[in-house]
Amino acid sequence: MTGYAQVKGQHGDTAFTISLKSVNHRFLDLHLRMPSNSDALEQKVRRIFKERLHRGHIELTLTLERSEAAAVSVNRELVAGYVHAFRRAAEELGISGEPDLNAIFRINGVLVAAVEMPQGEAMEAVLSAKMEEAIVLLNAMRAHEGEGMARELRERMKQMERTTIEIEKFRGAVLKAYLEKVQSRMQELLGAQADPDRILQEAAMLAERSDIQEEIVRMKTHISHFLGLLGDGDEVGKKLDFLLQEMSREANTMLSKTSGVAGEALRITELGLALKSDIEKSREQVQNIE
Numbered sequence: 110m111t112g113y114a115q116v117k118g119q120h121g122d123t124a125f126t127i128s129l130k131s132v133n134h135r136f137l138d139l140h141l142r143m144p145s146n147s148d149a150l151e152q153k154v155r156r157i158f159k160e161r162l163h164r165g166h167i168e169l170t171l172t173l174e175r176s177e178a179a180a181v182s183v184n185r186e187l188v189a190g191y192v193h194a195f196r197r198a199a200e201e202l203g204i205s206g207e208p209d210l211n212a213i214f215r216i217n218g219v220l221v222a223a224v225e226m227p228q229g230e231a232m233e234a235v236l237s238a239k240m241e242e243a244i245v246l247l248n249a250m251r252a253h254e255g256e257g258m259a260r261e262l263r264e265r266m267k268q269m270e271r272t273t274i275e276i277e278k279f280r281g282a283v284l285k286a287y288l289e290k291v292q293s294r295m296q297e298l299l300g301a302q303a304d305p306d307r308i309l310q311e312a313a314m315l316a317e318r319s320d321i322q323e324e325i326v327r328m329k330t331h332i333s334h335f336l337g338l339l340g341d342g343d344e345v346g347k348k349l350d351f352l353l354q355e356m357s358r359e360a361n362t363m364l365s366k367t368s369g370v371a372g373e374a375l376r377i378t379e380l381g382l383a384l385k386s387d388i389e390k391s392r393e394q395v396q397n398i399e
Contacts, residue, residue: 137163171236270329335349335352364381
């Protein structure tokens with residue numbers, strides 16, 4: 110789920126800003142932008158995030174500011190590039206002149222203030238506490254988005270429940286459709302010699318193999334379980350994804366068992382395809398739920 114958080118703090122003469130940005134991702138994908146000399150802190154930060162977050166592409170940016178004058182370095186390659194470009198342009202245009210170093214120094218990226226991470230347990234403790242604070246703010250925004258997503262998923266599950274009930278109404282039409290299909294086929298092959306009892310027997314066997322009552326019951330159970338998990342505060346994303354896979358399997362079986370039927374029973378195909386559409390839309394959303 111998406112979210113953004115920013116916190117500021119200070120330790121001694123070093124002020125800092127922690128920015129977090131989260132976008133949807135199936136797994137936890139951490140990208141850290143931290144000052145140089147932060148290796149020890151980076152390991153601790155990764156551990157904190159893995160304990161508190163489970164999914165999402167997370168970008169963390171830690172910037173430092175010193176109240177005292179910081180050492181300034183010159184990006185020599187960038188300066189040389191500007192000087193070379195100036196002289197080449199002057200030569201091509203036939204004009205005289207030399208580049209102004211003061212003007213070059215005003216170009217973004219030429220002068221770099223080097224601020225390194227202060228070492229020590231006290232600084233790490235302050236930063237870790239602020240990281241926790243930022244995660245709380247980030248999760249609050251993600252939770253707000255999650256509430257809206259949960260509402261939409263509940264509405265979709267309710268629609269799927271109505272669709273399943275509608276499919277159940279056409280179960281009887283399937284038997285009738287198979288009876289007519291078998292009767293037509295046997296009369297085509299045997300003509301007047303077709304045995305009505307044999308026709309009924311064949312139709313009954315075919316209808317039994319094509320009965321979708323079990324799939325309907327399991328679909329209703331999965332939907333009920335899904336709705337129950339949406340109200341659970343624990344990590345449920347993977348459970349919801351598994352249930353949707355099972356629902357997709359039931360919908361596919363319904364469509365397979367009722368393929369080739371005609372008349373009123375053909376409505377099951379339309380409803381089954383609607384189920385599959387809602388399931389796929391739900392799966393896209395569930396990939397982003399922890």
